[in-house]
Amino acid sequence: MQSPHAFFIQLQAIMKFYTVLLLCFLFNFTQQLSPQDHCACALTNKDKAFPHDTLNSVNDDASKCNQDVTPQKSLEIERLLLGLEHRLPQLLEDVSILEKEDDGDLYGVVSLQVIENELKEIKDHVDRLKRTTQGHQHLSTDSTKQLTNLRAELQDLEMYDTFQVEKKRQDNQRLKRALNECKGEHELDTQPTPPPHGLCPHGRFMNITGPEVFSAGEYPGSFKYGAWGRDPKPEAGKERWYWRVMLTSNNRYANYVRFYSSLSTLVVGVGMPDNVQIHVANPTTNTVQGPNVVLYEKALYYNCYNKDDVCRFNLTSKTVSTLELPKGTRYNSKGNFCHLEECYPYTDIDLATDESGVWVIYSTAENFGNLVLSKVEEGEPPTLGQTWHTSLFKQAVTNTFMACGILYGTRYVDKDTEEIFYSYDTSTGVEKFDIGIFMTKMAPNIYFLNYSPIDRMLYVYSEGNMVSYKVLFE
Template sequence: MKLGVIIPLCALFTLTQQVASRDRCVCELTNSENVFPHDKLSTVDDSASKCNSNITPQKTLELESLLLGLKWRLPQLQEDVSILEREDDGELYGVVSLQVIENELTEIKKLIKKLNITTWEYQRLTTNTTKQLEDLRAEMTELEKYDTLQVVKRQQANERLTKDLDQCRTGLNSTSQPTQPPQGTCPHGEFLNITGPRVYTAGEYPGSYMYGAWGRDPKPEAGKENWYWLVMMTSSDKYSNYVRLYSSLSSLIVGVSVPGNIEIHSSNPTTNTIQGPNVVMYGEALYYNCYNQDAVCRFNLTTKTVTTLQLPKGTRFNSKGNFCHLDECYPFTDLDLATDESGVWVIYTTTQDFGNLVLSKVEEGEPPMLNRTWHTSVYKQGVTNTFMTCGVLYATRYVNKDVEEIFYSFDTSTGVEKFNIGIFINKMSPNIYSLNYSPVDQMLHAYCNSHMVSYKILFRY
């Protein structure tokens, strides 16, 4: 048994046998490898522990609490000033109200000062931690040289294979479910992940129109269950005056539209034409941002008539409340229309909400009606796109030219917001200009730099 242990060590040690006496065997081992730097490993372990202790959830909670305090105090100050303007009698009431407003301003200044200090500390902490992580990476790479049997590499490869296998099993277990559930419930279960892309095509006009939208009507006429629609911004990448229909996905891919264009107006742009790429179709009607208005237009494809839905006062439009990331804003994306199992939604922002996303349910009809409205805590210009599934709003953000992240959700049935969704979309082009969810087949349709791309949404049943 001893011999079986000694033989593999020959690669690392030089073995010399000496016979000291008739009843004793002495083996001298000489190490031919460098001595493992245990002190460096201990230093790396200490540095990693310090990083873990410095970066904690409590750090972010402190910043969030300060921002939340400002969020509530600023509207209160605005309301108090409005009351003073309406009811000031020039005497005692005005003096008392001014004193209250002065106290509120003092508190807000203190909050802002503390927020500035906290933000500066976070920036310094981020810079220091980034440097520490780079040093740790370099030191760990150096330590891996001592892994002569490649134990670490094999372990990393096994972890990657296990992850890929889990994703494969998840994809195989997915099945389709019927649409049209009651609002607030979802027959598919929990939103789990996104796979794909399943479709990637330049369609009929390869490379011609950067901005647009496409998808399926969740409530089609009989005989049009497999049809697809396409809207491209054909004027200055901002406006369009028609919707193009395809009788199947194959027809869309090869560019054969038997119905052709259904025109909203002969001129483009003009009254009631489409402004911006965030368009959806539902119940044989096209919903979009009306040209030069803070309103939703509904174009009936059968009667060729347009009705409008006026949004609340203060709604931002004409490229004043766009989707953005650090390097770019997407023009005329102030209003985002979305469909899910329950119908049509509109996502926008107002001056009263200080740029945060607002979500409203749109009810069918001519004209359409605005139903219940929800106010969120996520800033619209920190978002690149939104979509709805089963009454839940999801928001995406730009990670890099290859990846987009679904990072946020708002459940309209519970009012619960989440900022840690962490579902990633593999992009075929740097920017996604529109996202539409199809409850018919649980597909997510994206329009990216003149290409049409679709992804499959996986739910936990």
């Protein structure tokens, strides 16, 4: 009987023989193949093909929805309602005055014309409100249907997410939101209550609506540069008065201010019998230079003719006092408001009003042409109060105004739109360059812009037109 060891050696020899035989066979086979012969494997994908066309369609529908539904559309109805809220009390007051003072002669004819114009404006507002409401109803219906379809299509597309990438992303978003909420609750528990925002009793400046008023007054097509508004601290009996200053000499100078007893008389151009004259000559010492003029507590503040000073014209005493600005203040059209295509001449020194009084905005060589802001302290003569230096270059701005101790800057977007893009809070020293509040313009250029705290309106003088906007606070 053969031993196990001998059997194992014999088996090893047989295996070596067959291995050599197999290698010889494969070598001969490969030698017989022609160079063109090759091996190929068929791969079959059992999953459905991804519907790229459907995804592109969803993207297009979502983009269209974003274009149709914008924050500006949501403010249209509110703007129109505010316009009606502003006009109806004025109409009621004018009718009441006509009933009391109708003399059956010229006064009655003029007042009836004013009331007729107001009724026409109210009817136009109501018609626009009706059209806008109907348009929003159609938009709401169409958007609801479109969003329902988008939701269904997105749910179908999620079936192709076999690795559940989208599901995990959504889970991560939910976790982040929960973490942020947890952090917010913790901060509310541990941090002290912040102080009120600036000096503003109304809350934060949120948006503007309008225009509320749009009129050329009694001089359509004339007096391209000027200013208008209301006195934030009027004398008794003149609470509803409006004023207007028109640059009458080369769009640079003015020597009088014109008053109107109501908004309606200003719109149709029925001013006071006499203009209040600063000086008989124009221009001359202490007359107005440039469109940046404001009225505050029976005194007109403006850039003095050919000086780097602020003039204060007392409407009661008919006297002028001056306020000297810091050395190096740019004036005589060397530091104007500008945009890429145009600079507004003689806008070096800007005056503004807000809840706390009068401010002056200018630029100096010392601050490299950037905006400088100073508080004007009332008195005879007025004095310069606290001063703030900003990092905003003045000639990169088209206008400035003050509201609740905060300086705002605007810039030209296009001929139809102006943007309030900048703010400087005098109570904290914080600058922001991303305010992003847009104004619809009635003419390409705004030469005067001022905020009135008495009615929370922005008053604009734009190429001979008087325009106003309602300010919305938080």
